[in-house]
Amino acid sequence: MCGIIGILGNAPAAPRLVEALKRLEYRGYDSAGVATLENGQIKRRRAAGKLANLERVLAEEPLAGITGIGHTRWATHGAPTTGNAHPHATDKVAIVHNGIIENFRALREELAKGGHKFASETDSEVIAHLITDYLDKGQSPEQAAISAVRRLDGAFGIAVLFAGHEDVLIGARKGSPLAVGIGDGEMFLGSDAIAVSPFTTRVMFLDEGDIAVLSRTSVKVLDASGKQAERKVHIFAGGAAAVEKGNHRHFMQKEIYEQPETTGRTITRYVNAFEERIEMPDFGGVDLNAESAVIIGCGTAHYAGRVAEYWLEQIAGLSVETDIASEFRYRKPAFGKNAFSVFVSQSGETADTLAALRYCKENGLKTLAVVNVPESTIWREADARLPTLAGPEIGVASTKAFTAQLSALAALTIAVGRARGAIDAKEESRLVRTLMETPRLIADALNAEPEIEKIALELSKARDVLYLGRGVHYPIALEGALKLKEISYIHAEGYAAGELKHGPIALIDEHTPVVVVAPHDALFEKTLSNMQEVNARGGKLVVITDARGAAEVADIAQHIILTPACDPFIAPLVYSIPIQLLAYFTAVHKGTDVDQPRNLAKSVTVE
Ligand code: F6R
Numbered sequence: 001m002c003g004i005i006g007i008l009g010n011a012p013a014a015p016r017l018v019e020a021l022k023r024l025e026y027r028g029y030d031s032a033g034v035a036t037l038e039n040g041q042i043k044r045r046r047a048a049g050k051l052a053n054l055e056r057v058l059a060e061e062p063l064a065g066i067t068g069i070g071h072t073r074w075a076t077h078g079a080p081t082t083g084n085a086h087p088h089a090t091d092k093v094a095i096v097h098n099g100i101i102e103n104f105r106a107l108r109e110e111l112a113k114g115g116h117k118f119a120s121e122t123d124s125e126v127i128a129h130l131i132t133d134y135l136d137k138g139q140s141p142e143q144a145a146i147s148a149v150r151r152l153d154g155a156f157g158i159a160v161l162f163a164g165h166e167d168v169l170i171g172a173r174k175g176s177p178l179a180v181g182i183g184d185g186e187m188f189l190g191s192d193a194i195a196v197s198p199f200t201t202r203v204m205f206l207d208e209g210d211i212a213v214l215s216r217t218s219v220k221v222l223d224a225s226g227k228q229a230e231r232k233v234h235i236f237a238g239g240a241a242a243v244e245k246g247n248h249r250h251f252m253q254k255e256i257y258e259q260p261e262t263t264g265r266t267i268t269r270y271v272n273a274f275e276e277r278i279e280m281p282d283f284g285g286v287d288l289n290a291e292s293a294v295i296i297g298c299g300t301a302h303y304a305g306r307v308a309e310y311w312l313e314q315i316a317g318l319s320v321e322t323d324i325a326s327e328f329r330y331r332k333p334a335f336g337k338n339a340f341s342v343f344v345s346q347s348g349e350t351a352d353t354l355a356a357l358r359y360c361k362e363n364g365l366k367t368l369a370v371v372n373v374p375e376s377t378i379w380r381e382a383d384a385r386l387p388t389l390a391g392p393e394i395g396v397a398s399t400k401a402f403t404a405q406l407s408a409l410a411a412l413t414i415a416v417g418r419a420r421g422a423i424d425a426k427e428e429s430r431l432v433r434t435l436m437e438t439p440r441l442i443a444d445a446l447n448a449e450p451e452i453e454k455i456a457l458e459l460s461k462a463r464d465v466l467y468l469g470r471g472v473h474y475p476i477a478l479e480g481a482l483k484l485k486e487i488s489y490i491h492a493e494g495y496a497a498g499e500l501k502h503g504p505i506a507l508i509d510e511h512t513p514v515v516v517v518a519p520h521d522a523l524f525e526k527t528l529s530n531m532q533e534v535n536a537r538g539g540k541l542v543v544i545t546d547a548r549g550a551a552e553v554a555d556i557a558q559h560i561i562l563t564p565a566c567d568p569f570i571a572p573l574v575y576s577i578p579i580q581l582l583a584y585f586t587a588v589h590k591g592t593d594v595d596q597p598r599n600l601a602k603s604v605t606v607e
């Protein structure tokens with residue numbers, strides 16, 4: 001992920017841009033850059049490496065403009081060089097971008113044919129050229145930005161500066177966050193409230209699909225449908241912006257909505273988008289071409305491991321065993337020859353997971369940690385680590401950390417598949433392309449919120465809820481039930497759909513909602529039979545499925561939660577969204593303490 005800032009000010013912009021970028025360095029520091037307008041012309045300064053390098057460049061060649069944009073980069077497409085640093089610019093437009101432009105290759109080809117010359121290896125540069133193309137066709141800055149944004153697939157937050165337009169700055173967001181800071185005769189754009197906090201305490205958070213057209217004295221927000229919209233202004237005094245909920249009522253809701261961004265950030269950490277292949281960090285002696293692996297975690301982290309078990313067996317042909325950390329360490333497990341072990345943990349401090357890691361080390365296994373908190377104990381003690389880049393998770397119920405774990409484990413699956421010769425280069429590039437679609441599809445899945453909120457009202461009256469899933473969606477059903485239990489205090493159980501008739505079907509009656517995770521995949525027909533069994537016994541079906549699935553369950557489902565059609569590989573990531581929203585709104589309807597549910601703790605450092 002990257003940090004972006006934009007300023008329509010009354011004082012030299014460059015020092016203020018750098019000040020804001022310092023607050024955004026947590027989002028990446030591979031390179032940094034700023035652009036300002038001088039006599040209406042775009043002037044840029046960029047530098048590879050940390051912000052201090054950009055400061056040196058600016059000290060030697062200062063910029064005088066009072067209107068500008070800035071960027072600190074976490075490299076995704078293209079190496080962290082000065083040439084790939086943002087802002088990217090033509091003579092008419094400069095842009096800074098956070099996120100992934102999925103269709104950048106097609107756009108780049110189209111624009112190159114039209115005479116546009118590209119200077120970087122980034123996906124972002126197409127945005128500058130695309131907007132320029134529309135300006136060349138006679139459109140105004142606002143129209144050109146809107147036309148260009150409509151053509152971008154993927155997840156993004158952008159800020160755009162226009163040559164010759166000292167009083168215009170345009171921001172757009174889809175999947176990646178963007179905030180507007182409102183000053184006195186000044187206006188700001190930033191990736192978050194912290195970025196604009198040195199300049200103003202008044203902050204407006206843009207909603208998904210918004211485009212903001214700023215002047216020094218006005219903000220015009222257009223929503224995803226192009227209609228003018230109002231967004232609430234929040235006041236942040238002192239350091240309050242550091243940990244804020246934005247437009248959201250709870251941290252959990254905010255974190256659910258961050259997932260296009262957090263999955264994108266995690267995926268791009270492991271993907272070379274140009275070559276469409278996975279690039280993993282040093283594995284510290286872990287041999288991916290092993291005969292078997294064990295994956296260990298607790299709670300939600302364990303369920304991420306269970307999804308990975310399906311992936312690694314089906315895609316990489318690796319024999320995998322998953323276990324709950326507290327069971328694993330006391331059962332004296334036997335290991336296959338040359339096995340490696342994977343530990344999944346948000347906090348990196350969970351006592352049982354740490355003990356299991358130490359047990360594996362003592363038994364000679366190489367250890368690989370999928371961890372969210374850098375420098376945590378599990379991070380430090382493992383032989384190798386795959387960071388999940390979810391950022392701080394404040395809500396006790398894990399959401400964005402789960403999908404970040406799935407993102408890293410999906411990349412690991414492709415790497416293991418390649419190491420074991422189970423997939424060829426063509427299949428690897430197909431899987432990588434599919435993985436890169438995840439942030440956009442998660443953003444689409446979030447659109448089901450209004451429908452889910454209504455269904456949740458009914459769910460909030462239930463005493464028991466069953467969750468069903470098959471194959472890779474069985475762990476998603478388990479995770480759905482866990483989420484519901486922990487924040488709404490409603491008793492919930494997850495079952496493999498095919499297991500229903502072996503006992504749990506006795507629980508079905510008209511008072512027991514049954515939530516079914518059922519994309520229209522190769523196993524759909526089987527799950528459909530299980531849904532018929534529930535329907536025949538008067539059970540209320542809440543079916544989470546895509547349009548094809550919806551057509552087949554229309555006559556038996558009480559409710560359908562429509563989820564975007566997607567490749568089966570990334571479906572567990574996309575289907576995590578509705579189950580999280582369902583638990584969230586059920587808890588909201590019940591009035592429980594969503595962010596700090598009773599009896600729980602964020603980091604469980606006791607056995
Ligand atoms: C559920 C949840 C817990 C954690 C578990 C492991 O929403 O948050 O089940 O997943 O306590 O914690 P970490 O991932 O920190 O090891």
